[in-house]
Amino acid sequence: MSNTETAIASAEAHSAHNYHPLPVVVASAEGAWMTDVEGRRYLDLLAGYSALNFGHGNRRLIDAAKAQLERVTLTSRAFYHDRFADFCTRLAELCSMEMVLPMNTGAEAVETAVKTARKWGYRVKGVPDGMAKIIVASDNFHGRTTTIVSFSTDPEARADYGPYTPGFEIVPYGDLTAMREAMTENTVAVLIEPIQGEAGVLVPPAGYLPGVRELTRERNVLFIADEIQSGLGRTGKTFACEHEGVVPDMYVLGKALGGGVVPVSAVVSSADVLGVFKPGEHGSTFGGNPLACAVALEVIAMLRTGEYQERAAELGDHLHRELGLLAGGGAVETVRGRGLWAGVDIAPALGTGREISEKLMEERVLVKDTHGSTIRIAPPLVISKEDLDWGLDRLRTVLSA
Template identity: 90%
Template sequence: MSTTENAIASAEAHSAHTYHPLPVVVATAEGAWMTDVEGRRYLDMLAGYSALNFGHANRRLIDAAKAQLERVTLTSRAFHHDRFAEFCTQLADLCGMEMVLPMNTGAEAVETAVKTARKWGYRVKGVPDGMAKIIVASDNFHGRTTTIISFSTDHEARADFGPYTPGFEIVPYGDLTAMRAAMTENTVAVLLEPIQGEAGVLVPPPGYLPGVRELTRERNVLFIADEIQSGLGRTGKTFACEHEGVVPDMYVLGKALGGGIVPVSAVVSSAAVLGVYRPGEHGSTFGGNPLACAVALEVIAMLRTGEFQQRATELGDHLHQELGLLVGGGAVQTVRGRGLWAGVDIDPGHGTGREISEKLMDRRVLVKDTHGSTIRIAPPLVISKEDLDWGLEQLREVLRG
């Protein structure tokens, strides 16, 4: 057996089968390229589901992490440390908010947002105890914890994990009329992805997000934007909500906030919302640790230059122009997305999304399928135009075949 085959066989034997990865075993990576254990190079067109917006082994982020590793990496929240206040201040300012509640993973941050909305509903809005409701959208993906899958419409995510957590109303994504009808005096929040990533990079119709913002203000309901995948430069803006001129009551952030080095997530909101917490009501041993703060501070500094947002805009325009040329040729049915992020629906006659992904892997391009016939394209924002064009040419060749 080859080194690759041995590694895959060992993983299959000794790890739970919660993923079905492509049969490539990565050993090193830099920028937009990854190298496997056999020395073969692959163009990364997924970027860790946007966790690697700034590329693999980004020198600024690696240097920030190394410097902090030599000082202190963990104190727990039992004590203050010298990076925490700066991290919270800088992230709140980047978001135009006032307070930050740091966690580790995106799912933890979504759970935190749910808890925050409920507590705000009871303490501030005056909802009767145990009666709080949160409106979510169908085809959402916010994580895989027990509570989060309770409001998922994905059968694979939900099956055999009940009983499910109550307190959620599911309405069609993009349907303001259905959302208005679902609201009651006990509704405390609307939780949405400004662009649904796992669903296939679904962009809501124009006016939808502003309509949600208006409706939530009108009904004294919190608007929570899950920008874990869409935020921090991916769409050409710092936050995807900015494309519609919308500022939510709460941002949920993760993935790229850790620079692809450490898991960093956060809920960012106003003092009126996050101020409902008292000591002991929520927390995390690792949330907001010194290493996480050091890396995230460098991410924030990089975003403040606007360089990555501009790259996502310019390369994203090029990406969508080139992908658009594939529509109507028989192989590609639809292309959606914004910035350097696209969902490509493959005609079933040309293969499933998995099959197309495997053929691209054979041509040294790595993407990921979702929902059967869709592939997602989301390269690191540092990718060169030449490399992007090469990757797109491999897609064209696969579809011609």
């Protein structure tokens, strides 16, 4: 057996089969490229679902992590540490908000947002205890905890995990009329992705996000933007909401905030909203740890220059022009997205998204499928135009074959 076959066989034998990875075993990576255990190089057009916006082994992030590793990595929130205040201050400034509640994973941040909205509803809005409702969108993906899958419409994410957590109303994504009709006096928040990633990089209709903002203000409801995948440069802006001039009441952040080095997530909002928490009412042993703060501070510093957002916008325009030429030609049905983020719907006659992903892997390009016929393209923001074009040429080769 080859090194690849041995590693895959061992993983399949001893790890739960909750994922269906492509049959490649990565041993090292740098920038937009990964190398497997056989020494073969692959162009990464997935970037860890946007966790690797700044590329593999980014020197600034690795150096920040190494320096912090030599000092202190964990104190728990029982004590302050010397990176915590800077992290909270700089992230709040980046978001034009006032307060930060740090966690570790995206799902933890979404759970925190849900708890925040409910507590705000009871303490500030005056909703009767136990009656708070949160409106979400169909085809959403916010994580995989028991509460989060309770408001998923994806059978794979939801099936066999009941009984489900109540308190959520699901409306069609992009439908303001349905959202308005779903609102009651007990509605405390609207939780949506400005662009739905797992659903296939679905961009809502123009005017939808401003409409949500207007509606939530009108009805005294919190607008929570899950920017875990769409935020921190991916779409050509710091946040996807910016494309329509919208500032939500709360950002939910993760993935790229940890630079692909450590898991870091956060809920960022106003003092009026996050101020509802008192000591002991919510927490995390690892949330806001020194190592996480050191890496995230470097991520924030990189974003403050605007260069990564500009790069995502410029290369994103090129990406969508090239992908647009494929649409309607028989192999590709539609292309969607914004910035360096695209969903490509493959014609069913050509194969499933999984099959196209496997063929691209043979051409040394790594992407991932979703919802049967769609492949997602989301390279690190540091990718060169030449490498991006090389990957697009491989895509053309696979589609024409």
